[in-house]
Amino acid sequence: MSNSFNTEKSLQVAGHEYRYHSLKAFAVASSYRLEQLPFTIKVLLENLLRKEDGHSVMRSDIEAVAGWNPNQDQSGEISYSPARVLMQDFTGVPAIVDLAAMRDSVAKNGGDPAKINPQIPVDLVIDHSVMVDHFGNPEALADNVKREMERNRERYAFLRWGQNVFDNFRVVPPGTGICHQVNLEYLAQGVWSQKVNGELWAYPDTLVGTDSHTTMINGLGVLGWGVGGIEAEAAMLGQPISMLIPEVVGFRLSGHLNEGITATDLVLTVTQMLRSHGVVGKFVEFFGTGLSQLPLADRATIANMSPEYGATCGFFPIDQVTLDYLTLSGRSPETVALVESYCKEQGLWRADDLPDPTYSAVLELDLTTVKPSLAGPKRPQDRVLLENMGIETEKVLPEDNRDKGVPIANSNDQLNHGDVVIAAITSCTNTSNPAVMMAAGLVAKKAVEKGLSQKSWVKTSLAPGSKVVTDYLAKAGLQSYLDQLGFNIVGYGCTTCIGNSGPLTGPVAEAIDANDMSVCSVLSGNRNFEGRIHAQVKSNWLASPPLVVAFALAGTTCIDLTSEPLGEDQSGQPVYLKDIWPSNAEVAEMVALVNAQMFLKEYAAVFTGDESWQSLAIPDGLTYSWEPDSTYIRLPSFFDKLQASTTYPGVNDARILALLGDSITTDHISPAGAIKGASPAGEYLQEHNVKELDFNSYGSRRGNHEVMVRGTFANIRLRNKMVPETEGGMTKHLPDGEEMSIFAAANRYKKDNVPLVVIAGKEYGTGSSRDWAAKGTQLLGVKAVLAESYERIHRSNLVGMGVLPLQFLPGSSAESLRLDGSEIVSIPVVEGLQAKQNLTITLTRSDGSKEELKVxxxxxxxxEVIFFQSGGILNHVLLQLMK
Incomplete structure (x- = not known):
């Protein structure tokens, strides 16, 4: 490795000597002033100093980052090498399938399959597969875990095989917690250390993850963000991540939250502000005196929502609050001492009396101005004040028969439009935060004491992010009250937030379908996109855990909880939210019960798993024994053709597969939830003798490309403008005009050797870092996507799969061009394709007229150009290995 600036130094901490690359030494050697650089830029700078090799990282790259200027547009490209990779099972299984397929490809070409191995530490946490089949009773957890193992035995056995044969790869078994919370509470170290050639090196703990909410770890001062599984696999295999030097937006916090205001209220306010400002592709860094008043869990809650406000990350620098949390969560004294010493030595330490960095732009929020809020009904940035909830709900209800109540079978109750049918305390956003979890327990306690109960039509569930939550709710004596309101623990995982909400009770489901009821969910998650939470639920609202409990009691969203009663007490007197809402002092008293012993106990055997996990039968061998009849794990076809070319071959006479609008999410493109029996994926599974009861979810089937390609663009709420009267994964096959599923049309086009394109509006690919949204697109035969703008991760994933992302120039769009989907699209051959160059494509309309369009x-x-020319990132890595 090169060391142009002679920055290698030593640091003595707790009896150990650590080697490190000194930012102070760099400043002396280079004359660059680093004092006012954002903390995140300093982390990138250290990364480049440590990885300088004269090839992927050159002296000029280091100087470009050191010279970061808040007043200039950032355009320089750098190669970034994270310390580690984090995965969850929905995105992790296909990544390990790809690694297994790469081993097959290497072996078939006469190479050593053991060369395909993670080169940096990789942790996979199984957290996305538990479904809320059982709820509202003491046996719910055990029953759901048993069903999870029955459904996913083959997937889990495959992961155990991977854990045995791949180096640097650990699996956290199911039933432990959500990957981001496990990362926050246990995996992250703040400062990473590793022996290299016999020397102990220290450097910032950094990571990328195959879940967009990897950003949660930024609350701990650890720089990390979500990438697609494709990009993560390349990082695992030792490839640096190509990125542009980011703009960094500063967000100043001052004051403190008022009485009764939760971290969820704060994060929804921050999300709305940053989404409105526009931070897509940018770093956000929080600063100001308000940080000293903000607990680490609150910081993590804000950092978690970075994908919702569009930023690459939402970073909180390391300070005394960070150290206190590391100690509380059971990190060793040596780890805490290293974090403090290293960060102070490197200028990575924040304190109120130290000068603030300079930023590309600055937003400000006085914490005293935050008010009780929710977000919805289908985007997390659409914040609604609690007092306006009833008004906003009315806006999305059907115009006719808004007050129509329909009977629920076997019950004296009626179901109305706007009723809450799912109330779920779920997701990493909030369940990592003891304050809001204790607040939910206190609301439940006070409600039970006043004789209130949840409405009969509400499906209630509690899915903690880790077992530590169970420990402190039990110690506080609050879990029993949550149980009495139906918030029994259903599992340790994402559940409802990822769409694993499970079925509604039969009578409620039948009432909804028979009367086309517009019903709602209220969940303490971070995602509420259309069709994500439950197929029968049209409106989804994000709320704090205590508000989730409150809406379960109210049973409707057509209510102003600030002025209307939740119900009546034992004496018939109205009970209002204010009557059961805990004071800040009450919450603080409960939070004080959380201690390090809880963390040490629950993480003592984090990689061991229970008996059912340990007893899984797994195959031997460096390569995987693919089962030809498997409907979960199949050998993909991505690596059948391996060749690179500097010439882009162009696309001749492509048909438009789908003409889409704005805010098309990765959930629209590649849903994670339930598989419908009448869908192409459902038909495939039935053909393979899988009963509908055992379909499981799209997310759990991501190791089978045959299911996933049939699920691409299969979201029940997808609207394709080519078939404006329909909803779901439908399109019009041309030129005959026959309407059919997108998968069926793509198949017919493929047989006729017709290439395809997709055209969309703004913010294409918003949401989860879902590699199958790009993989499925490629397998359908889509050669290019043309959109008005892209979310960061999905654009990268398209490149990583060899699909060309094109963008309308300002002032141009599908609407301005009056496209209807009947057009034929041609993209020219390009010798020496360059990054961000303009191309001229040709549109041929149905009347035969032609029009040239610059994109x-x-x-x-x-x-990225190099990756694209190889057909994708992983193809590039394989080609390099085979050389």
Missing amino acids: LCRIDTDQ
Whole structure:
């Protein structure tokens, strides 16, 4: 490795000597002033100093980052090498399938399959597969876990095989917690240390993850963000991540939250502000005196929501609050001492009396102005004040028969439009935060004491992010009250937030379908996109855990909880939210019960798993024994053709597969929830003798490309403008005009050797870092996507799969061009394709007229061009290994 600036130094901490690359030494050697650089830029700078090799990282790259200027547009490209990779099972299984397939490909070409191995530490936490089949009773947890193992035995056995044969790969078994919370509470170290050639090195703990909410770890001062599984696999295999030097937006916090205001209220306010400002592709860094008043769990709650406000990360620098949390969560004294010493030595330490960095732009929020809020009904940035909830709900209800109540079978109750049918305390956003979890327990306690109960039509559930939550709710004596309101623990995982909400009770489901009822969910999650939470639920609202409990009691969203009663007490007197809402002092008293012993106990055997996990039968061998009849794990076809070319071959006479609008999410493109029997994926599974009861979810089937390609663009709420009267994964096959599923049309086009394109509006690919949204697109035969703008991760994933992302130039769009989907699209051959170059494509309309259109190639960096020319990132890595 090069060391142009002679920055290698030693640091003595707790009896150990650590080697490190000194930012102070760099400043002396280079004359660059680093004092006012954002903390995140300093982390990137250290990364480049440590990885300088004269090839992927050069002296000029280091100087470009050191010279970061808040007043200039950032355009320089750098190669970033994270310390580690984090995965969850929905995104992790296909990544390990790809690694297994790469081993097969290497072996078939006469190479050593053991060369395909993670080169940096990789942790996979199984947290996305538990479903809320059982709820509202003491046996719910055990029953759901048993069903989870029955459904996913083959997937889990495959992961155990991977854990045995791949180096640097650990699996956290099911039933432990949500990957981001496990990362926050246990995996993250603040400062990473590793022996290299016999020397102990220290450097910032950094990571990328295959879940967009990897950003939660930024609350701990650990720089990390979500990438697609494709990009993560490349990082695992030792490839640096190509990225542009980011703009950094500063967010100043001052004051403190008022009485009764939760971290969820704060994060929804921050999300709305940053989404409105526009931070897509940018770093956000929080600063100001308000940070000293903000507990680490609150910081993590804000950092978690970075994908919702569109930023690459939402970073909180390391300070005394960070150290206190590391100690509380059971990290060793040596770890805490290293974090403090290293960060103070490197200028990575924040304190109120130290000068603030300079930023590309600054937003400000006085914490005293935050008010009780929710977000919905289908986007997390659409904040609604609690007092306006009833008004906002009315806006999305059907115009006719808004007050129509329909009977629920076997019950004296009626179901109305706007009723809450799912109330779920779920997701990493909030369950990592003891304050809001204790507040939910206190609301439940006070409600029970006043004789209130949840409405009969509400499906209630509690899915903690880790077992530590169970420990402190039990110690506080609050879990029993949650149980009495139906919030029994149903599992340790994402559940409802990822769409694993499970079925509604039969009578409620039948009432909804028979009368086309517009009903709602209220969940303490971070995602509420259309069709995500439950197929029968049209409106989804994000709320704090105590508000989730309150809405379960109210049973409707057509209510102003600030002025209307939740119900009546034993004496018939109205009970209002204010009557059962805990004071800040009450919450603080409960939070004080959380201690390090809880963390040490629950993480003592974190990689061991229970008997059912340990007893899984797994195959031997460096390569995987693919089962030809498997409907979960199949050998994909991505690596059948391996060749690179500097010439982009162009696309001739492509048909438009789908003409889509704005805010098309990765959930729209590749849903994670339930598989419908009448869908192409459902038909495939039935053909393979899988009963509908055992379909499981799209997310759990991501190791089978045959299911996933049939599920691409299969979201029940997808609207394709080519078939405006329909909803779901439908399109019009041309030129005959026959309407059919997108998968069926793509198949017919493929047989006729007709290439395909997809056209969309703004913010294409919003949401989860779902690699199958790109993989499925490629397998359908889509050669290019043309959109008005892209979310960061999905654009990168398209490049990583060899699908060309194109962007309309300002002032141009599908609407301005009056496209209807009947057009034929041609993209020219390009010798020496370049990043961000303009291309001229040709549109041939149905009347035969032709029109040339200039578009922007959204391959953003030179390294991405290289990947694209190889047919994708993993193809590039394989080609390099085979050399």
